[in-house]
Amino acid sequence: MQIEIPKDNWQGSVNTVTLGATPEEGGTRTRTVTIGGQQTLPFLHFEQTPPNRPVIALEITAARPGDWSPVLLDAWGDAIDDPGNWAGACESAGADLIVLSLGLTEADGRSADPESAVRATKSTLGGTGLPLIVLGPGQAELDNDFVIAVADATKGERLVLGLCEDSNYRTIVAAAMANDHLVVGRTPMDVNLAKQLNILITDMGLPLDRIVMDPTTGALGYGIEYGYSVMERLRIAALQGDAMTQLPLLVNPGAEAWKTKEAKVGEGVPDSWGKWEERASNWETVTAVALIEAGADIVVLRHPDSVTRVRNALDELMAVG
């Protein structure tokens, strides 16, 4: 018997966004990354061949992170002490993108400042040819100071700058507009707030093909279902034609998964939980794959093994038939 598979015919599509710029395009990247363009819910190959793959980013920090799991520190070894080396190691591990998180302090304990932020960014750019996302330390005033300096010093690279939040987005958006960069906006797991921030950012005149949104998510076992629902709802609205929800989605399964007890704790847990390193990377992987199923265009990870695992899952999801 012939069974006809019902197909949705959506009016809208996800914006196509290109990160990074090659020398011909005014930057220094050896390759660019293009995401978005979907006209269907994720991986419905019978409706549309996905125009772009979801991509995997690895997160690095400007100075050795004080609060990362020893499992992560072991995995990266000495590379962690230099953002350029670390970024190079990420590229070797198979990342598509690098996320550089600027912190409040430098390696020697001094307070970070705009100059050190620029140094870390340039070092990262020197260590890898991959496109780069640069995030401020998470305090409005410092975020603005650091991001302005980084944006000026890297004009034309098409970096993604952040974080834009509803209480602090104007300066970052202006810096991106003036220097041919992109921005990422984050809202706390709420479709209304996500859409509102997109409206505010585009109202400043930044084109939609230079914005990605981070709707925030939880880790597996820690609220992932709420984040999943928000992403799903935003994506459905995008496909229905709501321009202010058609931005590609960036999420942070790495940061979320490495907060969980299952990833963080190596001792005093039941033997049945299995080997710590294995379990931690699995937690990150499963979180990331679930979010890719929800529609994530960029997943930000922390462990090199997770990159391989997520990529394997992606290969299967992208295979037709």
Next chain:
Amino acid sequence: MYIIGENIHIISDKVKTALVDRDASFFQDLAVAQVEAGAQALDLNLGPRKKDGEDVFPWMVQTVEAVVDVPLSLDSTNIRGIEAGLKAVTKAQPMINSTSAEEVRLEEVPLLAKRYGAKLVALTMGKSGIPVSADERVNIAIEKLIPRMIEIDFPVTDLIIDPLVLTVSGCQEYCPELIEAVRTIQVAWDPPPAISVGLSNVSNAVPFENRSLINRVYCVMLMGAGLQMMIANPFDEDLKEVVRIVEERDGSTPLGRLFVAISDRVAAMEQPAKEDVDFNDPDQVKVWKTVQILLNKVIYADSYLQTRSSQGGE
């Protein structure tokens, strides 16, 4: 449309202060002004008043009844306070606002209403909160609320079901379901109970400048579904104007024609349609965008009226 005036409400700072000061003339002025503005009953929401409910409610009833004749709605969770208030009523048949389908409330509050011959507002809300779907809310009415009235021989015609309006800013999926609940409850029992909603709740947490428009458009949609009673702000002249337009089917202005069309579409169980709208008229576009968020077709955002319909990005 039967409007129960909402303005004597403890959430207002002025009301709070006046209550502390027992400022009778403040409440009398507010009562008279609401009635003059068209309120046919007055809600008296004084909060739980755990400590002094039994003093405050009778005082408020006496104060307000000294200047107006309309029914008073005693709005509190404090049963003893409400009872004290009911004892003080000398004029119109009062209302109790409210009971829910929670066991303890449903046990006690209807008996109180019966004892004092009051009407009773009953919320379609059980122990586990407010269901999203219209069907579940209607079920609470016909499986819990109405049976309890019949059990104690309380006239269903004195029952007012409130299927609970929630805000479009955060509870958007509830908005279209409420419209269907209003529609269905009217045919769920014979004789049907009355239905009332707290209209302004639909725009809780919405920026002030957009509240009135959202309230207005939702009111038109609910009137299409058959709503005839609501707790609302009788000083909202724009709201009263759309009520008049829909009631009188006044299509003498383009916007009026759109409101009548929206109400007719809802009445016919259809979606308001693009062909009803003149997209060259900015006011009609605003109404259209508001319909879209209230039907949960477009995700609400505080700046939903500012969105460009194009793909953006010049």
